[in-house]
Amino acid sequence: xxxxxLRAALRHRELLLAAAIAVLLGAIAARFPGFVAPANxxxxxxxxAILIVMALGQAAVILxxxxxxxxxxxxxxxxxxxxxxxxxxxxxxxxxLIGVALLQGLGLGAINGWFVWKVGIPPIVVTLGxxxxxxxxxxxxxxxxxxxxxxxxxxxxxxxxxxVLGLPVLSWIAVAVVAVMAVVFGRSPVGRAWYAxxxxxxxxxxxxxxxxxxxxxxxxxxxLLSGLCGYLWVSRYAVAYVDVASGxxxxxxxxxxxxxxxxxxxIGTVWGTLLGALFLGIIKNALPVIAVSPFAQMxxxxxVIIAAVTLNTRAERKAGRIILRPVAGxxxxxxxxxxxxxx
Amino acid sequence: MxxxxxxxxxxxxxxxxxxxxxxxxxxxxxxxxxxxGAGKSTLVKILTGIYRPDGGEILVxxxxxxxxxxxxxxxxxITAIHQETVLFDELSVAENIYLGHTPRTRLGLVNWAAxxxxxAALLFGLDAPIRPRTLLKNLSIAQRHLxxxxxxxxxxxxxxxxxxxxxxxxxKEVEDLFRILARLKASGKAILFISHKFEELHxxxxxxxxxxxxxxxxxxxxxxxxxxxxxxxxxGRSVDQVFPKVPAPIGAPVLEVxxxxxxxxxxDISFTLRRGEILGVYGLVGxxxxxxCQSLFGITRPSAGTVAVEGRPVRIxxxxxxxxxxxxxxxxxxxxxxxxxxxxxxxxxxxxxxGTVSRRGFLKTAEEFRLARHYxxxxxLRAASLSQPVxxxxxxxxQKVVIGKWLATNPKVIMLDEPTKGIDVGSKSAVHxxxxxxxxxxxxxxxxxxxxxxxxxxxxxxxxxREGRMAGLYEREGLTAETLVQAATGNTGVRH
Numbered sequence: 022x023x024x025x026x027l028r029a030a031l032r033h034r035e036l037l038l039a040a041a042i043a044v045l046l047g048a049i050a051a052r053f054p055g056f057v058a059p060a061n062x063x064x065x066x067x068x069x070a071i072l073i074v075m076a077l078g079q080a081a082v083i084l085x086x087x088x089x090x091x092x093x094x095x096x097x098x099x100x101x102x103x104x105x106x107x108x109x110x111x112x113x114x115x116x117x118l119i120g121v122a123l124l125q126g127l128g129l130g131a132i133n134g135w136f137v138w139k140v141g142i143p144p145i146v147v148t149l150g151x152x153x154x155x156x157x158x159x160x161x162x163x164x165x166x167x168x169x170x171x172x173x174x175x176x177x178x179x180x181x182x183x184x185v186l187g188l189p190v191l192s193w194i195a196v197a198v199v200a201v202m203a204v205v206f207g208r209s210p211v212g213r214a215w216y217a218x219x220x221x222x223x224x225x226x227x228x229x230x231x232x233x234x235x236x237x238x239x240x241x242x243x244x245l246l247s248g249l250c251g252y253l254w255v256s257r258y259a260v261a262y263v264d265v266a267s268g269x270x271x272x273x274x275x276x277x278x279x280x281x282x283x284x285x286x287x288i289g290t291v292w293g294t295l296l297g298a299l300f301l302g303i304i305k306n307a308l309p310v311i312a313v314s315p316f317a318q319m320x321x322x323x324x325v326i327i328a329a330v331t332l333n334t335r336a337e338r339k340a341g342r343i344i345l346r347p348v349a350g351x352x353x354x355x356x357x358x359x360x361x362x363x364x
Numbered sequence: 365m366x367x368x369x370x371x372x373x374x375x376x377x378x379x380x381x382x383x384x385x386x387x388x389x390x391x392x393x394x395x396x397x398x399x400x401g402a403g404k405s406t407l408v409k410i411l412t413g414i415y416r417p418d419g420g421e422i423l424v425x426x427x428x429x430x431x432x433x434x435x436x437x438x439x440x441x442i443t444a445i446h447q448e449t450v451l452f453d454e455l456s457v458a459e460n461i462y463l464g465h466t467p468r469t470r471l472g473l474v475n476w477a478a479x480x481x482x483x484a485a486l487l488f489g490l491d492a493p494i495r496p497r498t499l500l501k502n503l504s505i506a507q508r509h510l511x512x513x514x515x516x517x518x519x520x521x522x523x524x525x526x527x528x529x530x531x532x533x534x535x536k537e538v539e540d541l542f543r544i545l546a547r548l549k550a551s552g553k554a555i556l557f558i559s560h561k562f563e564e565l566h567x568x569x570x571x572x573x574x575x576x577x578x579x580x581x582x583x584x585x586x587x588x589x590x591x592x593x594x595x596x597x598x599x600g601r602s603v604d605q606v607f608p609k610v611p612a613p614i615g616a617p618v619l620e621v622x623x624x625x626x627x628x629x630x631x632d633i634s635f636t637l638r639r640g641e642i643l644g645v646y647g648l649v650g651x652x653x654x655x656x657c658q659s660l661f662g663i664t665r666p667s668a669g670t671v672a673v674e675g676r677p678v679r680i681x682x683x684x685x686x687x688x689x690x691x692x693x694x695x696x697x698x699x700x701x702x703x704x705x706x707x708x709x710x711x712x713x714x715x716x717x718x719g720t721v722s723r724r725g726f727l728k729t730a731e732e733f734r735l736a737r738h739y740x741x742x743x744x745l746r747a748a749s750l751s752q753p754v755x756x757x758x759x760x761x762x763q764k765v766v767i768g769k770w771l772a773t774n775p776k777v778i779m780l781d782e783p784t785k786g787i788d789v790g791s792k793s794a795v796h797x798x799x800x801x802x803x804x805x806x807x808x809x810x811x812x813x814x815x816x817x818x819x820x821x822x823x824x825x826x827x828x829x830r831e832g833r834m835a836g837l838y839e840r841e842g843l844t845a846e847t848l849v850q851a852a853t854g855n856t857g858v859r860h
Binding site: 204208209210213214216217220221223224225226227228229230231287288 | 661663682683684686687693695701702703704705706707711715716718719722725726727729769773
């Protein structure tokens, strides 16, 4: 297949997604022009910042053919811990609290990764378990009580809102994470290992890559970013309770999927994931503005996810066919493909 | 009963079957004999409707038939019992026997009473002490074979194909199987029996057919066939391919393997591999050759034995350790084990040496391309761009990428598993020339191959494995194909 380039096709898919976002914005602007005002768009980006950060962690996990369902519970538990620390020890420096959030998030992610790596439990089962455990622990720690805005210290709440160079720190954090992840995914040995492990686990092992370790590190990253978002979430909404970010893991996974990260692993990019998160963020922000009922909103979000997955599967299937044809050198495989087409 | 005439089957670059004839008669066992790759499995797949022949005719009871799908073959009352039985672990014995042709009640529901009763009757008929309700996963391999046979009988087939049914059976289980075969024969079924074990064939088969390179090269009645004769038919081709074997100076020992054993796959393997040497490893499918390589490469753990590289004992617990010790492995199934098909060529080439193309923990794309370009030029890799996914390349070119990946790690020992399998003839000699070149540069090469000409043409010494054990270690000088086949099949005691 001279000239065909799977990466180019994927980049093409990202262009497609960008175009879809433009069309979406255009459609919204037709009914509500104010939505596309720059100030509002920056607001939407700020609103999507947490989703973007967590989706990038999740993308790393999904690249390795795994899934992390515990990210939102991680947010709830980590958010609760830093909220309790801040509320009961107002003197603690903010840097220390953020350090605690990062470390704890990392630890919770490492627990997931360890079970997947060393115990060999399927990721969906491990994280389904820890999802419940982490949220349960948040309840145990808080006794079910809420921590409200007046209980937090000023600096705790101020940081994400502080405006630097025209953008809130929250937005800058998302920008920074995107930049770092672009390097990790594209330029680091561990990023390459994720692609290899998800694309062909056996070949990765045969290449001397420790597949288990690569998966473990992906879970650690996902946990680390979720921990960071634990602080960001509680600080941004100025409230901590057990059900914080309830069900948010599904939004995170949806952002990855819309962004073209293959659930089968090995395919996906930082830019696609970013666009996926933005797409979902825009929908979530725009639907209330154009007065769609919350129930219809849920249905529309769901429909978008299925549409995106359908497109992605078709794109992958096409790529698969192209891959099968030239493997014709191997007997059998080439033979069976056309046989299936004619029943 | 069943006649094949001039059946052909082509795969791109390979003629798997080239006008073969075969006749199966009621109440007779026909042995199908041939080297690995002679076309036996392709024939079985044609007979069971998995492949469609490109040419020729299949006649059942004199009538030409077409098998477009496995169901058609089943309708023609042909069943195959495969090498590795294809059954369902989590279903019961009775369900396994009747899956696909389950007795129904008048309402169209499964008639469980009939399923259980008929399965029990079939198993009783086979003298098989297996309860129909037992889950298949709880059975031994021999018992699974019995279930497969019961399944074949449940559709009342007239033609039964057995593809190396005794490969995994113990002596006693083989005896049981032969008793059942005799009974099937007596009931008038035509049986095609594929095996490498001549002694078995002499006992059980009435007729024989020998395949070589996709052609029928001999047939007759077993009673008149001598063992030597069959071996000569199997391998009897002139080694007409020219092998670009360049004698390389053979130096100091690089890889020393002593008493190397695996719990199930191989036992007590010892050899020394020297600089510049090509050691061929020959044996039948299932002799444990690939398993030996995989273990030396750290994919599986050995149970005993030592490995030393350049005189220093090494412990290899993972592929990483093996690469660090200078041992690399180019596996047989390139797609499954060798390359990440969706990844670009250059990323595949550097996958084994990510450390060397990184600076301060970051991958240097320029460095990756430099390395990839080096090997692409060296191997004359045919690709439009190094960013092209490996999956879009031909088999031969994929092989080059995988070999390039390993050479990029600067190995001392390279193990090649069936390096030219499924590659067109042109690329084959390129791979052979390249092996000579590697050996000439002082690399120690271990080459697993089932192709006798390749082994005889390329190897300095040949290690023959049989059923996981060493069956011999031969010098290149004066080595013949017959010697190797004798050793690999274990037929040293000649029977007539």
